[in-house]
Amino acid sequence: MVKQEVKALSGKAAIGGPWSLVDFNGELKTSKDFHGKWILVYFGFTHCPDICPEELEKIAEVVDEIDDNPNVPNLTPLFITVDPDRDTIGAMKEYLKEFSQKVIGFTGTSDQIDNVCKAFRVYYSKGPLDEDGDYIVDHTIITYLVGPDGNFVQYYGQNVEAPEFTKSVIEKMKTYKPHYDK
Template sequence: MRQLQNIAVGQGDFNLLDHNGKPCSKKDLRGSWVLMYFGFTHCPDICPEELQKLCSVVSLLEKEPTVPPVLPVFITVDPERDNVEAVAKYVSEFHPRLKGMTGTPDQVKAAAQAYRVYYNAGPADEDNDYIVDHTVIYIFAKPRWIVYRLL
């Protein structure tokens, strides 16, 4: 635990908009167990598969009466394309409680840095489509945000 605290994974804050367009920061999630994933809505395969896994875990945990509710959270790493409406549509396809988040490029960059998530948009093709390379990580925590798993 001391090593995790020293590298400060998830110790920072964020200021984003949720998929309803409401401001959301880490303090708004305090008191909840959170299972978080960083990805992007135009991802052809990995992000949807990982979000499906994340939501399956949340659904399984919901069946356990002794386990407190876990809030699934998706944070985009592609703020150029993933506006509030795009994120809202995307998260509606996975779990009814999945909270999607986006923001300005600077806000998303700050959130990714706070959670030690790397991302980089690749070159655009002739249709202006591109893939965003990013860290595949789940963060499972009750804020103080100290438990995580890299894949």
């Protein structure tokens, strides 16, 4: 992530907001369905060669640590695809079970994906097709922590390792004050 993006993210303007997507069981879900829960939101795609697998492993580790901690609430991880053409609900389900039974996969129409990416200020761009018709999708690598009121709390970049990440989530949970003003 470039410096400017970090700056933008730490600004006052809201990150996140309402969204509606289709989960990997084929059910239409909205951000409201997760009110009352702590969630992690990560954007990626199942054909991602190395970054998404690494980030998903990290997320799975953080979530297990949090869920094992009796002093804090549980954490629900969401994986939202930036490649809805290839990431069907079946493909998402097959892929995500390799990492954790807890991660919920989301796909949707291009408009739905566009909207949620804009809300979280996630950038994504489909690359050129190679000779096999394969392509990669360049995308922002950030995991967002969203509180039970549905508001964004904190973001974690690729450089944040699982122990530091876990520690921060615990701290955010313990010092949390909800804002039910939406």
